[in-house]
Amino acid sequence: xxxxxxxxxxxxxxxxxxxxxxxxxxxxxxxxxxxxxxxxxxxxxxxxxxxxxxxxxxxxxxxxxxxxxxxxxxxxxxxxxxxxxxxxxxxxxxxxxxxxxxxxxxxxxxxxxxxxxxxxxxxxxxxxxxxxxxxxxxxxxxxxxxxxxxxxxxxxxxxxxxxxxxxxxxxxxxxxxxxxxxxxxxxxxxxxxxxxxxxxxxxxxxxxxxxxxxxxxxxxxxxxxxxxxxxxxxxxxxxxxxxxxxxxxxxxxxxxx
Amino acid sequence: xxxxxxxxxxxxxxxxxxxxxxxxxxxxxxxxxxxxxxxxxxxxxxxxxxxxxxxxxxxxxxxxxxxxxxxxxxxxxxxxxxxxxxxxxxxxxxxxxxxxxxxxxxxxxxxxxxxxxxxxxxxxxxxxxxxxxxxxxxxxxxxxxxxxxxxxxxxxxxxxxxxxxxxxxxxxxxxxxxxxxxxxxxxxxxxxxxxxxxxxxxxxxxxxxxxxxxxxxxxxxxxxxxxxxxxxxxxxxxxxxxxxxxxxxxxxxxxxxxxxxxxxxxxxxxxxxxxxxxxxxxxxxxxxxxxxxxxxxxxxxxxxxxxxxxxxxxxxxxxxxxxxxxxxxxxxxxxxxxxxxxxxxxxxxxxxxxxxxxxxxxxxxxxxxxxxxxxxxxxxxxxxxxxxxxxxxx
Numbered sequence: 001x002x003x004x005x006x007x008x009x010x011x012x013x014x015x016x017x018x019x020x021x022x023x024x025x026x027x028x029x030x031x032x033x034x035x036x037x038x039x040x041x042x043x044x045x046x047x048x049x050x051x052x053x054x055x056x057x058x059x060x061x062x063x064x065x066x067x068x069x070x071x072x073x074x075x076x077x078x079x080x081x082x083x084x085x086x087x088x089x090x091x092x093x094x095x096x097x098x099x100x101x102x103x104x105x106x107x108x109x110x111x112x113x114x115x116x117x118x119x120x121x122x123x124x125x126x127x128x129x130x131x132x133x134x135x136x137x138x139x140x141x142x143x144x145x146x147x148x149x150x151x152x153x154x155x156x157x158x159x160x161x162x163x164x165x166x167x168x169x170x171x172x173x174x175x176x177x178x179x180x181x182x183x184x185x186x187x188x189x190x191x192x193x194x195x196x197x198x199x200x201x202x203x204x205x206x207x208x209x210x211x212x213x214x215x216x217x218x219x220x221x222x223x224x225x226x227x228x229x230x231x232x233x234x235x236x237x238x239x240x241x242x243x244x245x246x247x248x249x250x251x252x253x254x255x256x257x
Numbered sequence: 258x259x260x261x262x263x264x265x266x267x268x269x270x271x272x273x274x275x276x277x278x279x280x281x282x283x284x285x286x287x288x289x290x291x292x293x294x295x296x297x298x299x300x301x302x303x304x305x306x307x308x309x310x311x312x313x314x315x316x317x318x319x320x321x322x323x324x325x326x327x328x329x330x331x332x333x334x335x336x337x338x339x340x341x342x343x344x345x346x347x348x349x350x351x352x353x354x355x356x357x358x359x360x361x362x363x364x365x366x367x368x369x370x371x372x373x374x375x376x377x378x379x380x381x382x383x384x385x386x387x388x389x390x391x392x393x394x395x396x397x398x399x400x401x402x403x404x405x406x407x408x409x410x411x412x413x414x415x416x417x418x419x420x421x422x423x424x425x426x427x428x429x430x431x432x433x434x435x436x437x438x439x440x441x442x443x444x445x446x447x448x449x450x451x452x453x454x455x456x457x458x459x460x461x462x463x464x465x466x467x468x469x470x471x472x473x474x475x476x477x478x479x480x481x482x483x484x485x486x487x488x489x490x491x492x493x494x495x496x497x498x499x500x501x502x503x504x505x506x507x508x509x510x511x512x513x514x515x516x517x518x519x520x521x522x523x524x525x526x527x528x529x530x531x532x533x534x535x536x537x538x539x540x541x542x543x544x545x546x547x548x549x550x551x552x553x554x555x556x557x558x559x560x561x562x563x564x565x566x567x568x569x570x571x572x573x574x575x576x577x578x579x580x581x582x583x584x585x586x587x588x589x590x591x592x593x594x595x596x597x598x599x600x601x602x603x604x605x606x607x608x609x610x611x612x613x614x615x616x617x618x619x620x621x622x623x624x625x626x627x628x629x630x631x632x633x634x635x636x637x638x639x640x641x642x643x644x645x646x647x648x649x650x651x
Contacts, residue, residue: 053422053554054540056434057278063421075552100276101539105553126278127539151279155441160282178280178441 002121002145003093004170007045008206008227016228017219017256018208019235020047020097022065023082024074026239031082036089037245041252043092047124047230050076050098057126059182061233065240076106083118095149095170097124108137112144122147122170134167142169153178154194161201171206174198174226176213182233185212185221195225219255231255261506261573261582267455269576272546275454276539280438284446285542287361289456295360296353296463308352309467312385313342315349317468319475319631324603331624332480335634336472338497339608345636346465346497347378351447353464355382358445365389365444369433371398371426371493372563373405374609374636375449380414390414393432395425398563405640423557426567430541450494451571454542458571465500472631473504480629487624489514490633491614492585493529493565495574497635502583512584515574516618518560519587529558529566530587532578540568545575561590561644562610564636592617594648597638609636610644 007016019038023031035046051066051074058066079096086094096115103111103125115123123146128137133148141148147170152161155178164172174195176185185191198207209222210230222229238244238251258264267273267289275285295301309315318337326333338346351368358366366383368390370376376392383390392409396418399406409416422428430448437446451458451465469488477483488505490498492515505511520528528534531546538547540555548556548568560566570578577583588596597613600606608616612635624630638645645651 054427054431056431056541057280057438059435060421067422070554077552099539101547101549101555102553104539105536105549105551127276127542129275129277132274132276153280153283153441155283156279157283175280179439180435183439 002147004045004121004147007093008171015223015257016044016208017252018045018047018228018230019043020049020230020232021236021239022049022051022062022069023079024051024069024072025065025236026068026244028072028074029082031079032086032089033245034239034248035086035094037248038252039090039092041249042256043252044228045093045095047095047097050074050079050096050102052099052102055099057180059180059233061182061236065236076102076111080114080118083120087119093121094119095122095124096120100125100128109140112140112146115146116144120146122149124149124173126151130164130167138167149173151175152198158201161203165203165205168205171208171227172203174207174209175211176209176222177211179211181211183212184214185218195222199225216255216257220257259507261577263455263459263573269573270580271537272544272572272575273455273458274544275542276544277454277542278438280441281434281454284437284441285454291361292357292456292460295357301356301360304356305353309349313348313352314340315467316471316475317341319472319479321479322604325600328603329619329624330626331628331630333619334476334485334629334631336468336501336631338468338633338635339606339612339637343378343381344639345374345378345609346468346500347375347449348381349467349500350449350461350464350496351375351378351382354445354447355386355388358447359386361445363443363445365391365440366447367391367393367433367436367444368447368449369393369426369429370449371395371429371566372640373398373402373409374564374640376414376416377405377408379447380409380412383414384412391436392416393419393429393436395419395423395429397424398426398429402563402640425557427555434541450496451499451573452494452541452543452569458543458573461496462499462503462573465496466503468497468500468633469502469504472501476629476631482629484508484511485631486510486628487512487514487630489516489615489618489630491516491565491611491635492570492574493518493567493611494569495571497633499571499573501631501633502577506582513577513582514618515583515585516614517585517587518562518565518614519589520559520561522589523587527559529560531568531570532585533587535569543572545569545572546578562593562614564609564611565614586618586621588614588617592620594645596620597645598649606634607638608634609638610641612636
């Protein structure tokens with residue numbers, strides 16, 4: 001049982017808050033300072049993005065952070081170097097999130113080993129197909145104690161959601177709508193119906209809702225139906241401001257009831 | 258089944274697949290399940306063939322270029338895709354995909370474009386069918402390809418500037434994929450080349466395969482032999498080349514030559530010669546050969562020809578290259594421009610700069626005098642007049 005499983009087991013359904021940010025943004029060495037500030041401010045777990053030149057699932061805010069991070073010189077090798085002291089500074093679960101090509105170039109085995117060595121608990125790679133994962137990568141992930149997180153959208157069929165539930169070992173990442181990141185969730189009867197439909201499926205894995213969660217109202221709405229919710233673009237936007245580290249506690253306080 | 262065609266899992270050897278986020282899965286899966294069935298339906302075949310004939314103007318001529326033949330001491334034939342409606346091979350694919358989209362009940366069409374040829378071909382078929390059309394085009398390309406932007410707008414398409422990344426073709430493709438993620442139900446994405454997640458590379462290849470299908474028939478009529486000794490075509494993503502090679506893949510006597518853009522030179526740092534400079538990687542939904550940094554970030558390619566400066570090649574090309582079935586070479590800007598002018602002076606045909614790369618390859622080859630050599634003249638040069646004028650100082 002890794003830190004992710006423990007978190008969900010211990011907290012039960014208590015509005016778990018996860019924050020996403022891009023490694024190397026706004027500065028090359030800001031990664032761990034931000035992670036530490038988030039834990040101290042009350043975030044329950046973290047998703048650290050590793051930047052890619054062509055992030056097709058991301059909207060303008062995270063695209064921009066990736067571009068800046070790459071210009072700053074962020075690479076997977078450098079990120080793992082920074083993460084060597086991760087567990088001296090951060091105790092909450094940490095996932096890495098990014099696109100498949102940098103992982104393939106780094107080497108999938110090396111990537112998984114380095115995740116384990118750094119104390120990373122899980123990985124989200126949106127463009128790694130489920131079949132590929134199952135056939136080629138599942139064993140390596142499991143040997144290294146890594147949860148691989150799959151996405152579910154309003155268009156994902158029930159059969160496929162059941163399959164995803166079977167393959168998942170941490171939680172299921174439920175998208176608030178089929179969208180790129182950073183579009184505000186519009187609360188409507190249809191999103192409620194969709195969240196409720198997933199809730200009624202009684203999946204074995206916890207469900208965390210992400211994409212479009214930018215304020216307390218959306219966070220509460222999402223966690224009425226799910227175990228937790230993820231805030232990404234809204235937080236990355238904060239990182240673009242001056243004195244962003246000092247503003248993190250207030251940002252978290254605004255989100256969490 | 259040919260070992261050079263896609264297998265049931267969507268792969269060509271190690272290449273291909275569908276590396277897409279879950280948001281794209283339902284649309285791509287719908288397409289995967291239906292494209293072959295729809296393409297084989299009699300109503301589809303009939304309308305596709307009729308439009309290719311009466312609207313596009315097919316079959317395109319296979320022209321024995323006499324003065325070019327004298328120069329290269331072989332029978333050099335040009336497959337005249339430049340004479341198609343809208344001026345290039347791109348329309349073969351957009352006609353096919355619009356008929357497919359219609360039968361899938363889609364109401365809205367999106368596309369990416371580099372130089373604007375595929376965008377124009379898409380806007381054209383959307384006008385033909387009265388469907389809403391949005392074309393993503395890099396902000397940099399919008400600046401340098403104004404006539405094609407005007408053509409798209411005149412046909413009623415909305416042209417949206419891609420302002421992310423390097424603001425060129427690869428970024429326009431990213432924006433189109435993002436649009437598709439955000440419009441998961443009523444929209445069909447008409448990809449312009451043999452790239453993207455399975456089934457796109459196979460689907461586009463099938464629509465472009467009319468090029469080699471006609472070539473076979475025309476060669477038989479004109480020479481008594483249906484197979485050429487050489488088939489030569491330029492490669493950006495690689496759709497005209499796949500179309501030119503398609504019916505010759507399992508004919509081992511036909512030598513297939515794919516020509517990439519070397520830009521200022523393969524080693525100059527300003528090049529688009531993907532097989533020479535790339536490594537295996539994933540971009541835009543498929544595993545192929547990709548120009549990238551050691552860290553896996555995609556490198557922006559360069560060529561004087563906007564249609565060839567794509568950092569990858571289609572997965573089938575990656576397989577034809579690694580399996581050795583086709584030969585991949587590259588041609589610099591200078592060599593291509595000279596070949597473009599040469600064809601103009603010898604045959605009175607102004608080729609697209611993309612196609613001029615394939616023509617320049619003739620200079621580098623030696624033939625026997627009765628060899629039949631087919632070059633795919635993928636597009637006409639009207640769109641490139643500015644570039645030609647500037648380059649030669651006319």
